Amino acid sequence: MADHHYHHKNHDQNGLKQTEVVVVMVPLPAQGHLNQLLQLSRLISSYDIPVHYVCTSTHIRQAKLRVHGWNPLDIPNIHFHELSTPAFISPPPNPDASIQFPSHLQPLFEALTQLRQPTAAIFRALSSTAKRVIIIHDSMMSSVVQDVTCIPNAESYMFHSVSAFATFFYLWEILGKPFPLDAKIVEDLPSLEGCFTPEFIELIDTQTNYLNFSSGYLFNTCKAIEGVFLDFLAREEITAKSVKQWAIGPFNPVEVSDETQRHKCLEWLDKQAPNSVIFVSFGTSTSLRDEQIKELALGLERSEQKFIWVLRDADKGDVFVGETRRAQLPKGFEERVEGKGMVVRDWAPQLQILGHKSTGGFMSHCGWNSCMESISMGVPIAAWPVHSDQPRNTMLITKLLKVGLVVKDWARRDELVSSSMVETAMKSLMVSKEGDDLRKRVVEMSGAVKRSVQEGGVSRMELDSFVAHITR
The missing domain is CATH 3.40.50.2000 (Glycogen Phosphorylase B;)
Structure with missing residues (x-):
């Protein structure tokens, strides 16, 4: 062990x-x-x-x-x-x-x-x-x-x-x-x-x-x-x-130890610059609508930031039976982002990804596991709450702890997050003074944790x- x-x-x-x-x-x-x-x-x-x-x-x-x-x-x-x-x-x-x-x-x-x-x-x-x-x-x-x-x-x-x-x-x-x-x-x-x-x-x-x-x-x-x-x-x-x-x-x-069986996304991360990749994942209890997936994809592409996107539907009650929806991406998207971004449709090693030196941001639903893992690994959050405790966790992360920014405001939860909103959030988190300040704060908090x-x-x-x- x-x-x-x-x-x-x-x-x-x-x-x-x-x-x-x-x-x-x-x-x-x-x-x-x-x-x-x-x-x-x-x-x-x-x-x-x-x-x-x-x-x-x-x-x-x-x-x-x-x-x-x-x-x-x-x-x-x-x-x-x-x-x-x-x-x-x-x-x-x-x-x-x-x-x-x-x-x-x-x-x-x-x-x-x-x-x-x-x-x-x-x-x-x-x-x-x-x-x-x-x-x-x-x-x-x-x-x-x-x-x-x-x-x-x-x-x-x-x-x-x-x-x-x-x-x-x-x-x-x-x-x-x-x-x-x-x-x-x-x-x-x-x-x-x-x-x-x-x-x-x-x-x-x-x-x-x-x-x-x-x-x-x-x-x-x-x-x-x-x-x-x-x-x-x-x-x-x-x-x-x-x-x-x-x-x-x-x-x-x-502290993450490297596992013998490394997921392919970790090998891709090894080749990227420190803090240059944003990890995008909405946890195990969220399924985005088709048009929302499309807007998110276009926003990721237009931001020109490196990304790893875990694109999965919410878990079923029994994850081992039946089919799962394979969400459609915009035509030609995966070819266009090749080398810039990676779409992962299977189970991704979240802790290892957040702990990797190349990961510099996390676009997240703000489930509590994800918040704790992100803070422990010193990664700032772009918060996109979907249900349950997530809207309140978002407030804790962004307004009180100041280790993240808001992508989707809970008061406008029924609206689509447009590709330009995604692009703005990506750039703010990854290549702006605001993002650098958030990163500095969360790295300090990670040290304390x-x-x-x-x-x-x-x-x-x-x-x-x-x-x-x-x-x-």
């Missing part, structure tokens, strides 16, 4: 340690969620604590296949429990939907209730051999893990898969704005309108009924990035005093504190 930046603690291998405390991860089976808890599994297992990662077999296969920067099979302390996948329909995404949220995943999300019994059975089996069972579950899986309350030696910790900023404002609003905040921030806060489908909002509400059994909250962020909002979250008007919180991000490795996960750094101390707490 690549030597990651969390050192192993040595314990006497007298067999006792093994059964003292075990950790069980229960992720929501969607890529951005699967990945974060798999990355956290790597961190916790480095303390000689066995980690049990519980999910449906198809989603475990997906998570292992796509993880970057390390190989989960190299860590004997991570055990995968494959639950049989409940039957659900897995329709293709609809790029023309009025709300861009991946509503095609709703049948999968509704099938998750069937995981409650088999998950509880794993908790019970582990509780009979371990001194303590620690369950770390995605906030969207609260109802699935509710039986933890019946197991005397089990505790559960809720993982918030989004930024402290987005989490805080969501809670602050539903709790009736219990204390005043800087008027400017509140004024500019993007509305949640258009972020979720009504069906998914209902699902979120169902999950909030199960918040009361959590012993603490975990965040994939760090004080160096979101200290102010972590402090707001810790206020007793928002979080009960008995509930602890730990900010132990970034979960992703902050990298220091925070090293021995004595603030995220590392939070992780040590969490491990000390669960092994007390």
